[in-house]
Amino acid sequence: MQQIVLRALELATQRGVQYADVRLVESRSQDLSTRNGRVSQVADTESAGMGIRLLIDGGWGFSATDDLTPAGIEKAIHKARAIAKASTLALGSAVRLAPEPVHQASWESPCRVDPLSISVSQKLAHLLAVDEALRTHTAVTLTETSFHTTRTRQWFANSEGSVISQTRTMTGAGCACHVFQDGDLQKRSYPNSFGGQYQLKGWELVEELDMLAHAPRLAEEAAALHAADVCPTGEFTLILDSSQLGLQIHESIGHPIELDRVLGSEANYAGMSFLTLDQLRNLRYGSPLVHVVSDATEAHGPGLGTFAFDDEGVAAQRTDIIREGLFTGYLTSRETAGAVGEGRSNGCLRAANWDRLPLIRMTNTSLEPGTSSLEELFDVPHAIYMETNKSWSIDDKRYNFQFGCEVAWEIRYGKRVRMLKNPVYSGISTQFWNACEAIGNRDSWTLWGVPNCGKGQPEQVMGTGHGASPSRFGRIAVGSL
């Protein structure tokens, strides 16, 4: 495959091209699921194709094809050139790419148990066992389990001499049960909603999750929610579990720090950002306890934003985003780094597949662990503790958000005194992070995977990682809907 990429690059860089890169991506994925005790999905998908990005006379052109014959590649290059030339009819600001060392490297994400080496029968038997355990409670009306894995191999080369190959294995699994009763529909999910947990791991992730052990509790909680009081309305001390906090980070920190949003590239779709350039190193984003990093390195963990090089050949990095509450950094690319005075991209340009242009995307945007044990975190006179996301929404500049969770508990002096249903909380991003009172320590820190982050036109769905511990926030607007 590398030879195909190098041959394509050679063809692409002829005749006045300022910059070119070629990515060939080969992937294989498997989806299995069950629903109410029967198999509902059994599917394998493989895909291979090439994306060619060219800069000619200041205009960008990108063309992608799954025809990897010499004729198919030549046609795609010809099209990319025509598109780049068309771009010059309405050029914006001049393109300057921040320098990046030339890399010739190969990397593979750690994977202890190849998920495709486990038989489909064994995987389905596991999901069906979990599905059955969810249905042990008679009130349960719908059960769901799912497993997904994708192995992606990518070969990249650019006109500056970088030649990089990377292999990533991603696995995800989860389960959920619904209880419909008296005109009310309640749901509990594990280990997270909307598909569960996703990491760069193999089958070992499914074993670690131990869904079978959690299924009966989920069913009991979903049924119990029907008799629970609705979450009270008012300003409360709020404690969030780490999965919900992971999504809070994603929406109210991860997206606002994307420099392309800040600069207007997404104005027509995903929106812009309240983090205008004058806020850098001036804005008090959070309380002094809040330290947030963007970290794509393997040392950070098996997140969906972990890699060795981004999709324009920039090495994975760790960047301080918020340090002791102060806003200190954006997510950048080679084209945008100069806008904030940086001499080098911090490596966040990523594409969803071979058929998509790389864009600035979150890697692993994580809240660093604090110092509180779980006992210390919950040891307050009165608080509301919320678990597992149910709904999420935020305005197009990322100020005002509202999140709903599947379940909440009223906390008094460290004890759960009653279950609460239909909880929501809302606020303004910076006010929320400045209200952070305590962050759980490393023992309760989890690197969550968000597999479905949408951005760009045509839309790209990307996986991002978010490390978080359960954390406590003071005087947050809480209610129920």
Add this chain to the structure above:
Amino acid sequence: MTDTQAREWFEIARNEARAHGVQDVEVYLAAEESSLTRFANNGIHQNVSEESRSISIRVAIGQRTARATTNRFANIREATKSAIALARASEPDANLLPLYEPAAVLPVARWDEATAGYSPQARAEAVREAIGCVAAAGQVAAGIFETSRSTAILANSNGVFARHDETGSTFSITATASDSSGWAKASAVAAGDLDPVRLARSAAEKAARSAKPRRMEPGKYRVLLEPAAVLDFVGQIFGDCTATAIEEERSFLTGRMDQQLFGKNITIYDDVRHPLQDGAPFDGEGVPRQTLTLFADGVPGEMPYGRAAARRAGRTPTGHGLSLPSEGGESVSNIVIAGGAESREALLAKLGTGILVTRLWYIREVDPFRKVMTGMTRDGTFLVEDGQIVCGLHNFRFNESVMEVLQRVEAMSAPERASGEEAFDMVVPAMLVNDFSFNEVTLF
């Protein structure tokens, strides 16, 4: 992709299956070329084109079924073997029916040759002109111009061979001023039916008229929802409007069929043959798609049935089944809301004092049975007094039940094809709604 090519690929899969003792094979072939010119800060910054094909092979072995998909056409035999291995490893499904038998599918005309051959130069020139309109107003333009062509073919070993070809085009634009913005979007089968300059002027006018926005307190307001806002909001309920969703008790219609759920002025169809619609006239198993009256005068009516759900219910399948194996059962994708006959000006006059909403954003379900959605207004939210736009407003957060809103629709325009970002394109009217609940205001 020609029919001859498609039949050859199908035969490769069928012969491979037969060699492994498997007779029942279904193949879905897809080919697409899609090109999109994207602009921001008054210049083209991303300009892309993708060309792809894929073959998806499903086999049925007794009551077991599975699917394998590849875009490597040299691998059709391997993919067929994968599907067979997956099916044999799977569990029997009592709901699985034999492959569908051939049925007459009345084709729909969704192809425009000029759109199929649209050039990057033509898109760039249209974009340049649209940018010029916004820049002339002292504003900054961002948006897209997309053109595409696609083919879908479904064939099975019982003799089904259904084909659908279509082109598509979309233009959208956001005009941004110092403290305001405006947006417009349109889509059509033929790019020639789009008017980028008109859309650009509309976006620029909205940005200009919403300058220096005021902050209004949250509360219940009389609102005029433009068609894009209607489709993105009302569009959130259609995943529930299927036989399987109701059967699984995950639909807001569970136990509510035959009830007066919406106002008597609300009638909603799923109609693939509507002249402003797009999409294929057959479903994931090749069943011809029927026109359904989902809600008649506010009462739930004909629901879509896939083959399996239809058999369980003793009904006839409606041609809305998803490809198998399926988690969801059915889907609707050709929504037409009947609407009224009021002009936009008449609706503004009827609004009197209230809020005009251009579009909604980041809509998510908060309560699945009451169908309460939360979301934000965006890119053109206006205070209207005495039927006249007075000024722009800071954007609101809403928490509203779609069911309840559809009980409070006072008047509607004639339906038009609308395009948003939170639901698929639909044919919908603008709606004048009483007591729309905004519960928070953001900072811009």
